[in-house]
Amino acid sequence: MTTESAIPVNIITGFLGSGKTTLLQRLLRSPQLANTAVLINEFGEVGLDHMLLEAVDTETVVLQSGCICCTIRGDLKDSISALYGKRERGEIPPFERLAIETTGLADPAPILFTVMADPVLRHHFRLGNVVTTVDAVNAARHMADNPESVKQVAIADRLVLTKTDLDEAGDEAEIHAALRALNPTAPIFEAASDEIEPDALIANDIHDPAGKTAEVRHWLAREADLSETDHGHDVNRHDGDIHAFCLIFEKPLDWTAFGIWLTMLLHAHGEAVLRVKGLLNVVDLPAPVAIHGVQHLVHPPVHLERWPDRDRRSRIVFIVRGLERGPILRSLAAFNRLAEERATFR
Amino acid sequence: MCGLCGVLGVEDHWTDTAASPAVFAGRKTPRTRRHERQRRAVLANRVLAFYGMNLSDWQGTRYLLATATGRTQIIDHLAALWPAAAKMAKTPCDPLDPALITSLEADRGR
Structure with a gap:
């Protein structure tokens, strides 16, 4: 089915x-x-x-x-x-x-x-x-x-x-x-x-053919507020360890490297990654790929016919408990670069 | 099931592009399933090298994860790789580990 x-x-x-x-x-x-x-x-x-x-x-x-x-x-x-x-x-x-x-x-x-x-x-x-x-x-x-x-x-x-x-x-x-x-x-x-x-x-x-582009717009609606710093992260509050941030990548991401990275991240920190929702510009693909997951589980990727706006960057929103944006960004960038260096083996 | 070796088919994983043909159909340079698995093993090995381990595709259905001393385990897909690797390496496999990231950043196509 x-x-x-x-x-x-x-x-x-x-x-x-x-x-x-x-x-x-x-x-x-x-x-x-x-x-x-x-x-x-x-x-x-x-x-x-x-x-x-x-x-x-x-x-x-x-x-x-x-x-x-x-x-x-x-x-x-x-x-x-x-x-x-x-x-x-x-x-x-x-x-x-x-x-x-x-x-x-x-x-x-x-x-x-x-x-x-x-x-x-x-x-x-x-x-x-x-x-x-x-x-x-x-x-x-x-x-x-x-x-x-x-x-x-x-x-x-x-x-x-x-x-x-x-x-x-x-x-x-x-x-x-x-x-x-x-x-x-x-x-x-x-x-x-x-x-x-x-x-x-x-x-x-996200699985509704008529509504999935609008759904992705909801995910990314506040991306601009979230891309620079950890948003609303106040460690003194009781709920302060749960917060959201957005990772943005200018260059297309390699799907294989991304899969290796996200499975490894969820293996190590799945409990802390409450939700991940993103729109990826994948190397070699003309249309964007939407991904979303809950803790250790990731839904099958969803194909979007076209980009929801003029922005062609990959944008991934994380809602996490106790994880910081900086190391996650650096880690994904390092994994993605492994694929870039292997340009001959596509 | 393969009649020759008795291997049951493996459930698709979300990372397999073959499992989501509608998503990856528009690819400019299509890859075969076998090609994709080989490439996944090559990229994973750049990470696994940090833990002294190696991954290889086995018959297009499973992966073999091996340590430098030759201890080997059969892996179904990527999600099963990391728990097995952590157990065999006797250390957590964490992509946020600064030592791993530094090592990957220094890796220039070993």
Whole structure:
């Protein structure tokens, strides 16, 4: 199965009480997402999330083992496989998308891994946008006290700021700046004031033929702010070790050398590379190649028909924990030069 | 499976251009799969030399990673290379290691 025909899986994450279920309910009412199956994680004694969701989607399957993150990756895999089996046997409608709502306390990375790395699942499913809800009233406290909350923001493809209408302190600009520092690649939506288009949040991703160029523009939207220094890196803050930066290369990169370098970087520092998203000008190729990865895993490269703008430089945005831009830039440049020197062996 | 040697096919890795034909179809000078693997081994060896190791393509399906003393391990693809290399070299293989970067910067086509 090709990436285009695989069923997209969207992860809806966000800290406790940040409005994940409300957002999901709102999205599932739209006709674009009518054929979406939903997996939720029952957490705690009362399956409140499930009770709320049941009215929305009768195909809800509740995971019984508590936290998705660490204990039941196997369960999650089994739940998705079972759902797919029912779909293939015609026992449930042929859903075209799967949404997984995580618990507020979950690190979303293991869920992404399950979808991307499981040898069976990855032939039928592909990862879609990761949507993270952020409660505007409590964002600062959540992010200061809970590393999971910071990681949920850092790993997101879309950020949805909720409860802005209840935020009496009115420090929205500050929250925007904090989110931008952690994740400059994800567009921010406001649930209370924006008319949220399900397509913009869920469907438009790097594998959407019509939307992939626009998606790459989101990745690189703040590239100019990120290219000179480590952005928003304040070691005194609790979340200060997660930050973003952009590497820019004037000359085309050699794909083989890049592959050797990135696999080695992720082997040594995969835990610390929360996301990597980039547009590469590859030696010998007329069109750009988009790459993106989450921690140890990298998606298959994506072909873009044309450059999204006039800039022909390779640009790679990293969202990392505790790594510095300088050594990464120097390292990739050194690896790439090995290929340049071997010009005769192309 | 190859009937002669009993080797199962290997899953594609994201670094293999053959696994993403749509992405690399527009290449001005196309490479065969075998050519690409040879070239990957040549470039990887510039890095592995720092750890006293060598990589070679084996039958276009696997790689052989060998130490200077001849200890050898079969590797499926690049992602499997680095954990194996670190284990055999008994040292972390870190591309951000300043000593490695300095060595690569000084390397002028050994």
